[in-house]
Amino acid sequence: MVKQTIQIFARVKPTTKGGAVYSVEDDGSCLGFVVPKDLADGFINNKRESYKFRFQKIFDQSAKQEELFDTVAKPVADSVLAGYNGTIFAYGQTASGKTFTITGGAERYSDRGIIPRTLSYLYQHFSQDSTMAYTIHISYLEIYNEMGFDLLDPKHEASRLEDLPRVTILEDPDQNIHLKNLSLQQAGNEKEALNLLFLGDTNRMIAETPMNQASTRSHCIFTIHLCGREPGSATLRRSKLHLVDLAGSERVGRTGAGGQHFTESKYINLSLHFLEQVIIALSEKSRSHIPYRNSMMTSVLRDSLGGNCMTTMIATVSAEKRNVDESISTCRFAQRVALIKNEAWLNEELDPALLIARLKKEVQLLKGELAMVTGEQRSEKLSPQEIQRLGEQLKVYLDDSDSEAMLDVGPDMRKICHCFSELKTMVCKATPASFTAGDTSAITLVKDIPTPEEVKKLKDMLVQRDNEISILVSMLKKEKKRVQDAVSTAGNMEAQSSLQSSTANLSDESLKGSEDLSPLPRLLQRKKGLELSVGRQEAFEIFKRDHKDQLTIEDNKALLKLRYTEAKALGEKVNSARNKVNDLKKQLELRRRQIAAQGVMGNLPESEVPDPMEEKLLAQIEEEKNMYKNTFGKLKGMKTEIEHLQLLLEKQKFKLQKDFEDWWTHEAGSMQRSVPEETSAAPTRTPTLSRPMAIRDTVSTRMIKKEHELSASPLLNLRESGLHPQVDADLLAFIKARQNILNKIAELPENFCR
Numbered sequence: 001m002v003k004q005t006i007q008i009f010a011r012v013k014p015t016t017k018g019g020a021v022y023s024v025e026d027d028g029s030c031l032g033f034v035v036p037k038d039l040a041d042g043f044i045n046n047k048r049e050s051y052k053f054r055f056q057k058i059f060d061q062s063a064k065q066e067e068l069f070d071t072v073a074k075p076v077a078d079s080v081l082a083g084y085n086g087t088i089f090a091y092g093q094t095a096s097g098k099t100f101t102i103t104g105g106a107e108r109y110s111d112r113g114i115i116p117r118t119l120s121y122l123y124q125h126f127s128q129d130s131t132m133a134y135t136i137h138i139s140y141l142e143i144y145n146e147m148g149f150d151l152l153d154p155k156h157e158a159s160r161l162e163d164l165p166r167v168t169i170l171e172d173p174d175q176n177i178h179l180k181n182l183s184l185q186q187a188g189n190e191k192e193a194l195n196l197l198f199l200g201d202t203n204r205m206i207a208e209t210p211m212n213q214a215s216t217r218s219h220c221i222f223t224i225h226l227c228g229r230e231p232g233s234a235t236l237r238r239s240k241l242h243l244v245d246l247a248g249s250e251r252v253g254r255t256g257a258g259g260q261h262f263t264e265s266k267y268i269n270l271s272l273h274f275l276e277q278v279i280i281a282l283s284e285k286s287r288s289h290i291p292y293r294n295s296m297m298t299s300v301l302r303d304s305l306g307g308n309c310m311t312t313m314i315a316t317v318s319a320e321k322r323n324v325d326e327s328i329s330t331c332r333f334a335q336r337v338a339l340i341k342n343e344a345w346l347n348e349e350l351d352p353a354l355l356i357a358r359l360k361k362e363v364q365l366l367k368g369e370l371a372m373v374t375g376e377q378r379s380e381k382l383s384p385q386e387i388q389r390l391g392e393q394l395k396v397y398l399d400d401s402d403s404e405a406m407l408d409v410g411p412d413m414r415k416i417c418h419c420f421s422e423l424k425t426m427v428c429k430a431t432p433a434s435f436t437a438g439d440t441s442a443i444t445l446v447k448d449i450p451t452p453e454e455v456k457k458l459k460d461m462l463v464q465r466d467n468e469i470s471i472l473v474s475m476l477k478k479e480k481k482r483v484q485d486a487v488s489t490a491g492n493m494e495a496q497s498s499l500q501s502s503t504a505n506l507s508d509e510s511l512k513g514s515e516d517l518s519p520l521p522r523l524l525q526r527k528k529g530l531e532l533s534v535g536r537q538e539a540f541e542i543f544k545r546d547h548k549d550q551l552t553i554e555d556n557k558a559l560l561k562l563r564y565t566e567a568k569a570l571g572e573k574v575n576s577a578r579n580k581v582n583d584l585k586k587q588l589e590l591r592r593r594q595i596a597a598q599g600v601m602g603n604l605p606e607s608e609v610p611d612p613m614e615e616k617l618l619a620q621i622e623e624e625k626n627m628y629k630n631t632f633g634k635l636k637g638m639k640t641e642i643e644h645l646q647l648l649l650e651k652q653k654f655k656l657q658k659d660f661e662d663w664w665t666h667e668a669g670s671m672q673r674s675v676p677e678e679t680s681a682a683p684t685r686t687p688t689l690s691r692p693m694a695i696r697d698t699v700s701t702r703m704i705k706k707e708h709e710l711s712a713s714p715l716l717n718l719r720e721s722g723l724h725p726q727v728d729a730d731l732l733a734f735i736k737a738r739q740n741i742l743n744k745i746a747e748l749p750e751n752f753c754r
């Protein structure tokens with residue numbers, strides 16, 4: 001068992017605005033804030049001005065994701081590999097960098113967060129550790145307003161959060177928590193695991209509405225379930241790693257939330273409040289009751305807080321002056337967390353199937369022993385199968401040369417008697433001369449003693465074999481040199497062909513992967529939108545051009561293109577190194593044959609000095625092999641980067657499409673709203689209507705007409721389904737016209753409408 005307090009780290013989000021109010025002291029383990037007294041609070045003011053908080057380490061603004069992974073996540077991943085549970089959770093106000101730290105940024109490969117890096121680290125470990133066989137399952141849970149949702153369910157098409165399967169908590173009599181409806185997906189390799197992460201993130205994005213900014217207002221728990229077993233062993237090691245992105249920790253008053261937001265903030269703050277309650281209770285050792293059950297999040301993370309888990313917290317803080325209060329509150333929370341002591345133990349268990357088989361055997365044995373002791377022996381005859389089995393056991397026992405060998409037929413008198421009777425038969429068959437009482441070795445001879453005819457036959461065979469052997473030996477002597485040459489030639493050729501095939505496989509594999517342009521998971525692909533109509537497509541192009549993410553998408557596309565080119569160049573280099581190795585091997589082979597031929601002809605005296613030409617060729621082969629290995633390693637790394645970039649691009653494109661859909665629906669909605677208003681307002685409209693409004697009216701009236709023409713099917717339904725190209729084209733024309741008008745209004749002199 002390992003007793004350890006929760007490790008706390010702090011990360012300061014980079015600021016571009018300046019005005020930072022913090023300092024990092026004591027070799028990066030103390031975070032200080034200075035809050036100057038406000039004169040508005042009066043002359044007598046006892047408010048503290050300086051605050052200092054101690055952490056295991058503080059990652060300042062310039063800290064890289066890799067550094068954070070190495071220091072914070074790698075030790076936790078190592079203990080998970082060793083069979084302990086682990087949790088890493090990020091806590092801090094909205095936009096302080098929790099998602100960036102746990103999942104990573106959506107723009108650059110180097111921005112990969114703890115989750116993708118940990119997955120990569122684990123799979124890399126699996127490929128290097130041949131002493132254990134591992135399997136990974138993944139679950140991804142979102143908790144929003146005290147309700148749990150499964151982000152990885154393959155059966156549901158999520159367009160709203162409510163479409164995702166609801167996850168509920170069940171508690172067994174031993175107070176273990178079980179999550180009903182949370183799917184566990186197996187991930188056989190890093191790519192499959194990353195696809196699951198992206199699927200969950202996409203589901204989260206799809207389900208979020210402007211009212212529910214998912215990442216801000218919900219908690220997310222990405223869990224890696226690891227199972228390891230030594231081949232042939234009945235013991236399993238099961239461990240879990242929770243990677244938790246909590247909701248923003250700001251207080252309700254500060255956010256100024258109202259309405260639905262207020263409800264959400266209340267829930268979020270409530271669940272964070274309950275988290276705080278649990279942490280306070282745990283840090284006060286005198287408390288016996290820990291209120292885990294008060295919220296879903298604390299129930300799920302029960303083990304991570306004061307239980308069987310190695311837990312680490314990352315406090316994310318903003319460096320800006322306006323956020324100093326929240327930053328101090330985050331650090332205070334972390335200080336309390338640091339007082340909690342967890343007790344992690346090795347999660348080892350016996351494989352249930354093997355355990356059952358073992359117990360069954362034991363029960364059988366005990367039953368037999370009981371029967372022996374109580375004298376209640378079975379009276380029925382042994383079955384033919386049992387007799388055959390006993391015969392086999394007896395043979396093994398007699399063939400065993402170990403004098404301490406045992407014959408174990410179990411506590412069954414019928415079997416014991418049968419074995420004694422078999423042995424007696426064998427002994428009686430033996431010639432009396434070869435058997436004296438106590439000479440047990442004779443027993444093993446009994447069944448193998450040959451008859452005199454057999455002995456003669458064997459002697460004849462022996463003479464014949466001797467003759468054959470002497471003929472073969474003389475032939476061998478004659479042909480020795482030729483055979484040796486032939487063997488060495490065959491050996492070299494074989495080695496060469498095996499290298500050829502292995503290198504071909506490796507480089508073809510990696511190249512195939514790097515040129516695979518569609519790594520989008522099957523599950524994600526089904527979520528791609530319907531085909532766009534021409535009008536909508538046109539609007540999408542305009543929307544895309546002005547979207548804030550378009551630049552990043554273009555950058556990533558360019559980077560991906562660059563990586564493809566680089567991967568192609570590396571692939572060519574790998575192939576060229578492989579061809580060179582093969583060429584050099586042929587040259588070496590030729591050289592060796594030449595030397596052998598010269599030796600046979602007697603032109604060259606046999607020399608111990610190595611041939612310089614051969615030495616040179618061997619050195620060149622070694623050099624090319626190293627080049628091959630290095631380039632191949634780089635190619636593999638690039639393949640992972642390309643796959644990640646492809647997924648990032650898909651995610652960004654997906655977001656763009658979703659933003660467009662939202663915008664399009666909004667435009668359609670605003671048009672819909674304007675129609676009845678304007679139709680009913682038309683008769684009473686005053687003549688003072690401004691010119692732009694009048695223009696807008698003309699467009700709207702045209703649109704109304706169009707709508708009436710299409711009234712056979714409700715316009716909005718058609719729009720929502722996205723299936724009527726004419727409606728889309730009209731909508732686009734309307735949007736364009738309105739945009740033109742708005743542009744013109746902007747150009748008009750200020751007093752034009754007065």
Ligand SMILES: Nc1ncnc2c1ncn2[C@@H]1O[C@H](COP(=O)(O)OP(=O)(O)OP(=O)(O)O)[C@@H](O)[C@H]1O
Nearest residue numbers: 013014094095096097098099100105215216247248
């Ligand atoms: N260390 C960092 N380096 C660079 N950019 C960062 C860093 N931390 C955060 N960001 C950027 O700041 C923005 C907000 O970060 P992020 O979404 O991670 O915040 P958050 O705390 O998860 O917010 P929320 O509570 O809304 O989920 C993102 O655009 C992110 O890329």
